[in-house]
Amino acid sequence: MQEKYLPTEIEHAAxxxxxxxxxxxxxxxxxxxxxxxxxxxxxxxxxxxxxxxxNYTIGxxxxxxxxxxxxxxxxxxxxxxxxxxxxxxxxxxNVPPAAWTYANIxxxxxxxxxxxxxxxxxxELATCKPDYYRWExxxxxxxxxxxxxxxxxxxxxxxxxxxxxxxNEQVIExxxxxxxALVEKRDIPMYFFRITQYADELLSGLDTLPGWPERVKxxxxxxxGKSVGVRFAxxxxxxxxxxxxxxxxxxxxxxxxxxxxxxxAEHPLATRAAENNPALAAFIAECKQGSVAEADMAxxxxxxxxxxxxxxxxxxxxxxxxxxxxxxxxxxxxxxxMAVPAHDERDFExxxxxxxxxxQVIQNTLVHTDVLRAQRPESDYPELYFDATRWKSWYASxxxxxxxxxxxxxxxxxxxxxxxxxxxxDLAALxxxxxxxxxxxxxxxxxxxxxxxxxxxxxxxxxxxDVPVPxxxxxxxxxxxxxxxxxxxxxxxxxxxxxxACPKCGGAARRETDxxxxxxxxxxxxxxxxxxxxxxxMLDARANQWLPVDQYxxxxxxxxxxxxxxxxxxxxxxxxxxxxxxxxFANLLTQGMVIxxxxxxxxxxxxxxxxxxxxxxxRDGNAFxxxxxxxxxxxxxxxxxxxxxxxxxxxxxIDQYGADTARLFTMxxxxxxxxxxxxxxxxxxxxxxxxxxxxxxxDHVQGGAxxxxxxxxxxxxxxxxxxxxxxTLQKVSDDIERRKQFNTAIxxxxxxxxxxxxxxxxxxxxxxxxxxxxEAAVTMLAPIVPHIAxxxxxxxxxxxxxxxxxxxxxxxxxxxxxxxxxVNGKLRGQIRVAATADKAAIEAAALASEAxxxxxxxxxxxxxxxxxxxxxxxxx
RNA sequence: GCCGGGAUGGCGGAAUCGGUAGACGCAGCGGAUUCAAAAUCCGCCGCUGGUAACAGUGUGGGGGUUCGAGUCCCCCUCCCGGCACCA
Numbered sequence: 001m002q003e004k005y006l007p008t009e010i011e012h013a014a015x016x017x018x019x020x021x022x023x024x025x026x027x028x029x030x031x032x033x034x035x036x037x038x039x040x041x042x043x044x045x046x047x048x049x050x051x052x053x054x055n056y057t058i059g060x061x062x063x064x065x066x067x068x069x070x071x072x073x074x075x076x077x078x079x080x081x082x083x084x085x086x087x088x089x090x091x092x093x094n095v096p097p098a099a100w101t102y103a104n105i106x107x108x109x110x111x112x113x114x115x116x117x118x119x120x121x122x123x124e125l126a127t128c129k130p131d132y133y134r135w136e137x138x139x140x141x142x143x144x145x146x147x148x149x150x151x152x153x154x155x156x157x158x159x160x161x162x163x164x165x166x167x168n169e170q171v172i173e174x175x176x177x178x179x180x181a182l183v184e185k186r187d188i189p190m191y192f193f194r195i196t197q198y199a200d201e202l203l204s205g206l207d208t209l210p211g212w213p214e215r216v217k218x219x220x221x222x223x224x225g226k227s228v229g230v231r232f233a234x235x236x237x238x239x240x241x242x243x244x245x246x247x248x249x250x251x252x253x254x255x256x257x258x259x260x261x262x263x264x265a266e267h268p269l270a271t272r273a274a275e276n277n278p279a280l281a282a283f284i285a286e287c288k289q290g291s292v293a294e295a296d297m298a299x300x301x302x303x304x305x306x307x308x309x310x311x312x313x314x315x316x317x318x319x320x321x322x323x324x325x326x327x328x329x330x331x332x333x334x335x336x337x338m339a340v341p342a343h344d345e346r347d348f349e350x351x352x353x354x355x356x357x358x359x360q361v362i363q364n365t366l367v368h369t370d371v372l373r374a375q376r377p378e379s380d381y382p383e384l385y386f387d388a389t390r391w392k393s394w395y396a397s398x399x400x401x402x403x404x405x406x407x408x409x410x411x412x413x414x415x416x417x418x419x420x421x422x423x424x425x426d427l428a429a430l431x432x433x434x435x436x437x438x439x440x441x442x443x444x445x446x447x448x449x450x451x452x453x454x455x456x457x458x459x460x461x462x463x464x465x466d467v468p469v470p471x472x473x474x475x476x477x478x479x480x481x482x483x484x485x486x487x488x489x490x491x492x493x494x495x496x497x498x499x500x501a502c503p504k505c506g507g508a509a510r511r512e513t514d515x516x517x518x519x520x521x522x523x524x525x526x527x528x529x530x531x532x533x534x535x536x537x538m539l540d541a542r543a544n545q546w547l548p549v550d551q552y553x554x555x556x557x558x559x560x561x562x563x564x565x566x567x568x569x570x571x572x573x574x575x576x577x578x579x580x581x582x583x584x585f586a587n588l589l590t591q592g593m594v595i596x597x598x599x600x601x602x603x604x605x606x607x608x609x610x611x612x613x614x615x616x617x618x619r620d621g622n623a624f625x626x627x628x629x630x631x632x633x634x635x636x637x638x639x640x641x642x643x644x645x646x647x648x649x650x651x652x653x654i655d656q657y658g659a660d661t662a663r664l665f666t667m668x669x670x671x672x673x674x675x676x677x678x679x680x681x682x683x684x685x686x687x688x689x690x691x692x693x694x695x696x697x698x699d700h701v702q703g704g705a706x707x708x709x710x711x712x713x714x715x716x717x718x719x720x721x722x723x724x725x726x727x728t729l730q731k732v733s734d735d736i737e738r739r740k741q742f743n744t745a746i747x748x749x750x751x752x753x754x755x756x757x758x759x760x761x762x763x764x765x766x767x768x769x770x771x772x773x774x775e776a777a778v779t780m781l782a783p784i785v786p787h788i789a790x791x792x793x794x795x796x797x798x799x800x801x802x803x804x805x806x807x808x809x810x811x812x813x814x815x816x817x818x819x820x821x822x823v824n825g826k827l828r829g830q831i832r833v834a835a836t837a838d839k840a841a842i843e844a845a846a847l848a849s850e851a852x853x854x855x856x857x858x859x860x861x862x863x864x865x866x867x868x869x870x871x872x873x874x875x876x
Numbered sequence: 877g878c879c880g881g882g883a884u885g886g887c888g889g890a891a892u893c894g895g896u897a898g899a900c901g902c903a904g905c906g907g908a909u910u911c912a913a914a915a916u917c918c919g920c921c922g923c924u925g926g927u928a929a930c931a932g933u934g935u936g937g938g939g940g941u942u943c944g945a946g947u948c949c950c951c952c953u954c955c956c957g958g959c960a961c962c963a
Contacts, residue, residue: 084963447961557957685900
């Protein structure tokens with residue numbers, strides 16, 4: 001056995017062995033239980049980043065652990081290959097996105113292989129290949145014919161200089177990233193998936209996913225945002241015709257407190273009002289500037305302007321003014337809201353800003369009669385009384401059964417829920433409204449005015465309209481020799497792509513040049529891995545054999561969009577008869593972000609240049625660029641991303657220390673679900689541990705062959721070590737399988753190795769215990785550091801196959817245990833008692849102890865709390 | 877702004893069901909080995925006071941529940957993720 005740990009050599013050898021024997025090939029025909037372990041596939045951005053290493057190591061640990069436990073494991077890998085960065089690279093380097101993407105895939109595949117992941121490479125797929133996206137196009141045409149996909153107008157960011165649609169990411173402080181022009185909102189036709197039709201099922205389905213983190217399910221539930229409310233109308237007359245302004249509210253109980261209505265700038269009523277009102281037209285134009293991102297909309301200053309129109313309150317008959325408000329979203333509900341400034345924070349701010357009346361219609365139950373008011377005068381109980389200046393503290397602290405409706409005529413002194421029902425019934429009787437379930441979730445717009453994406457399989461014919469491409473004409477192949485220039489979609493300039501014959505009438509027609517949102521590709525790839533070679537359709541029977549995915553692993557940043565779309569797509573495929581399950585992912589692990597410091601310099605025009613942490617030097621809390629020694633500004637600690645140039649290249653780590661050290665360090669530095677703040681320190685420690693492990697095994701193997709301990713009496717030290725081994729085995733199994741917390745599993749094995757190094761003696765029985773400990777420790781570490789484990793196991797037990805060790809219950813038995821002794825909750829000492837001692841015996845031992853005598857000072861204890869196996873607390 | 881999460885020594889983190897706060901590792905300090913260094917090995921290591929034994933104090937801040945709170949409840953601060961065209 002080699003005395004020194006040489007990672008490069010053993011990693012090479014191990015990887016060659018695994019490749020030659022195809023051990024990681026998932027068998028479609030195995031009779032062992034299946035375990036489908038899937039990590040979110042990477043976008044081929046160029047090279048692996050730390051987030052990839054973390055993600056795929058977590059997946060690999062779980063895959064390898066289950067393989068050692070006897071499962072038929074499938075761990076596939078592929079490429080989420082369409083997307084915006086390829087176009088940006090194309091513009092910057094004058095290379096076609098296709099060529100750039102394929103080169104990146106080749107490089108990153110090599111990097112993944114160097115990390116020694118137990119991946120079944122025979123199932124590799126790339127979403128930009130026609131044999132993948134043709135089935136996406138096929139499903140699109142099916143869904144289009146079913147009406148699940150439809151076309152409507154939608155608002156996008158428009159760059160008036162570059163004459164192009166911008167992604168939200170390309171809008172920086174309201175301006176186009178390349179042109180610097182003020183961005184405008186523009187309405188264009190787009191295709192939509194009717195995801196709202198599945199809103200209820202997507203919500204209730206969350207309850208069938210015990211293997212998902214609560215926080216992800218909460219986020220999805222809030223995103224879907226089911227609310228029961230009332231949709232009703234304010235009637236009005238315009239141009240001699242009777243019209244209705246529809247609104248939706250979850251707080252119909254406050255309807256008598258309405259003092260105005262607010263509509264979105266895009267609302268038809270606003271447009272109509274602006275016709276004869278230049279000031280209003282200018283205001284609406286101003287509202288249409290800026291990005292469409294909700295975060296921008298929500299944080300901007302609340303502005304509004306009176307339209308001059310009045311509508312009629314449906315229950316009081318009062319005239320209510322209609323305002324345009326930039327905080328009202330056209331895309332949510334009706335694009336119009338009733339405003340109750342007394343009981344809604346945004347309405348309250350708006351009313352104060354524009355001098356609109358505020359009418360209180362909710363009263364606290366504790367002061368709602370004269371008698372109760374007398375008992376709790378406002379001077380002593382200000383918090384119970386409504387006051388516009390402390391609106392928030394009064395209202396926010398109330399739950400629905402603490403308040404009553406008042407100032408509201410016939411609805412006075414009703415509880416709010418009863419008032420909603422009564423008001424809804426009265427509005428229904430007037431034919432002006434009804435109870436309605438509303439979702440925050442909007443239909444999924446998938447049209448992108450981009451080149452590097454999956455072509456939407458629609459042909460536009462002047463005679464026949466929008467015609468889906470017939471199945472036999474699929475795929476609509478995207479030409480791969482295109483170099484975009486940043487001004488619009490280059491497909492529009494490709495006559496050979498655009499011009500075609502209408503499949504229905506045969507006449508001259510135009511092909512759709514929009515491509516699909518890349519989230520569409522990533523919504524079904526997990527199913528295609530089961531049958532990547534199937535040419536007869538989207539999926540075959542193997543999909544049901546492998547699905548659902550047993551363990552899905554990916555970044556927390558995908559908690560809502562990707563995971564919701566994938567769940568939605570699974571239901572679409574189910575309803576097409578392609579899969580039989582309802583949910584795609586049985587268990588989900590959302591790894592935290594890998595974050596790092598950001599550094600930048602700001603130019604005079606406000607443009608920021610970002611510098612990589614590797615190129616920056618820190619001195620006394622200030623940062624300097626290594627190349628010129630000049631200071632740079634320190635930004636926040638953020639998710640490693642190209643846009644902030646704060647990624648740390650894992651390749652250097654692998655080159656210097658080997659893949660096992662990189663894997664060990666990423667698993668040891670933080671628990672998977674927490675964000676991992678990158679620092680170079682600590683890598684050395686992980687490497688040191690592997691060297692120590694190697695040396696321990698080496699020194700033992702040098703002593704000659706020995707069989708693992710198989711029973712009998714042991715000296716005390718060996719017996720204690722053996723107990724620790726089996727405790728460790730229990731803990732590591734639990735940490736990996738149930739807790740999915742690998743840092744503590746590693747720590748436990750480190751402790752075991754520290755204890756092993758202290759075990760003395762070279763007699764046969766001690767050596768047999770050492771053999772048992774080493775074999776088990778190497779196996780426990782194998783999922784995390786597979787290369788060194790492979791090499792050491794071959795030395796320890798030549799020719800044998802690794803399998804997860806079994807816990808020896810008899811090794812765990814202990815005669816005496818130690819309990820903590822507290823007096824009044826403060827730790828004052830320890831006592832030793834027999835493991836079998838009952839409460840009375842423990843209490844007696846505690847009271848008799850020296851520490852208890854000292855702190856009791858002769859007083860009789862009031863109470864003694866005994867927590868079995870843990871502690872005794874004497875209360876004086 | 878809204879939704880979700882987080883904050884524990886100089887640093888990363890541990891404490892799994894309300895029961896020994898700081899496991900394991902990094903950095904640091906002391907020692908052994910060495911001509912010397914690296915590597916390795918042994919020991920110390922929250923803070924304050926004390927030679928020490930020990931005492932007090934300590935989990936972002938404020939309050940509460942409990943025999944007992946890092947953990948549960950209420951309020952607040954800061955940081956991170958998402959917000960529908962980054963992936």
